[in-house]
Amino acid sequence: MLDLKQGLKILSIALTASLSAGVAQAAEVIGGPTGAQFSLANLPDGNYRFCSSRPPSDINRVSGICFRFRKQGSAVTGDYYYPYEGSSLCLNGRVNGNTVTGQAVERMPENAGAPDRLGSEQLYDWRPEGFLQVRRGIYVDDRNRRxxxxxxxxxxxxxxxxxxxxxxxxxxxxxxxxxxxxxxxDPDADNLREVGTSMYYEKPVYLDTSSIEPLGDSRYAYTTVIGVPSRLSETEYRLDCDDLETVQVLRSRYYDGDGDLQEIEEVNQAVPANPDNPSSTQRYNASRYICSEYAGLASRPAG
Known part of the structure; x- marks a missing residue:
């Protein structure tokens, strides 16, 4: 059995090793601030962690808002995060000087509401500090989870x-x-009716007749599909048979080559459905068919 003196010695060694390991893993400022001493673009390839503040000298932990990233050439991928709050966003882009430009993905808490400026075309501050600005946000993932x-x-x-x-x-x-x-x-071919051609995909656009839903007062909801047999995109519309040359685009869903849902784009905007414009002919043809078959448009007197 170990005597008390030997036991205390072993405990002391273990405690010293533990403390040494803790110090080795503690956060420590080793350079900066950027702009005054160096720029991120000039760093060699590797993994890095930068934060917006410097902690007091007696505290060995990060301070402020942080960006943990890997750099390869000018390519940067990393997490922009609040260390003691949990909010974060993944950023993938290019670094120029001390600025990273690219795209970002934000994981949303369950049942979280949409940001007020989700689809804004203008850059806006992601959080009040203003270090990160974003724009043109769209939902990705399953339409029900978001x-x-x-x-x-x-x-x-x-x-x-x-x-x-x-x-x-x-x-x-x-x-x-x-x-x-x-x-x-994949869409059921028996329910598809070709209504035009997509200028972007250069493929036929189909009206999914199984999606047609009456909303009352000669108004209908419907969905068009591009990509048969492998779906590429779907778009949901709402139309009023009293105005065939305008439809409301509600949202679009985009799929990859494996049929996996990649993006949901919320639009909710009125767009033209002009029979003489190649980019909108398919919308007019879909509306005309629905209103003829379901609202008796063909039997209405002219004017």
Whole structure:
């Protein structure tokens, strides 16, 4: 058996090793601020952690808002996060000086409401501090869960950030939009009626007749599909048979080659359905068919 003296010695060694390991893993400022001493663009390839504030000298932890990232050439992928709050966003882009531009993905808490300026075409502050600005946000993932937003434009200003030791947590390799893939169901060909051609995909556009839903007062909802047999996109519309040359686009869903739902774009905007305009002929043809078959448009007197 160990005597008391030997036991205390072993305990002392273990405690010293434990404290040494803790100090080794503690957050430590090793450079900065950016702009005054160096720029991110000039850093060699590797993993990094930068934060907006420098902690007091007696505190070994990060301070402010942080960006943990991997850099390869000018390519940057990382997490922009609030260390003691839990909010974060994954950013993938290019660095120029101390500014990263690209796209960002924000994972949403369950039952969270949409940001007020989700689809804005103008850059706006993601949070009040103003280091990160985003625009053109769209929902991705399953239409019923809506647990991620992709900002198709993001601008992160890292001027005056401090470099910390990289730490033990690795930055992300990419910015996945969701943990699980949502597999779409190919449309039933028996319910599809060709109504035109997509100028973007250069493929036929089909009206899914099974989607037609009467809303009352000669108004209907319907869905068009591009991509048969493998679906590429769907768009939901609402129309009023008293105005065939305008329809309301509600939302579009986009799929990859495996049938996985990739993006949901909320539109909710009136668009033309002009029979003489190639880009909108398919909308007019769909509306004309629905109103003829379901609202008796053909039997109405002219004017």
């Amino acid at each position: 647990d991620a937003i992709r900002y198709r434009s993001a601008l992160l200003n890292l001027n005056s950030f401090y470099q910390y030791n990289a730490g033990t947590v690795l930055p992300p390799a990419d910015c996945p939009t969701r943990p699980n893939s949502a597999i779409g169901t």
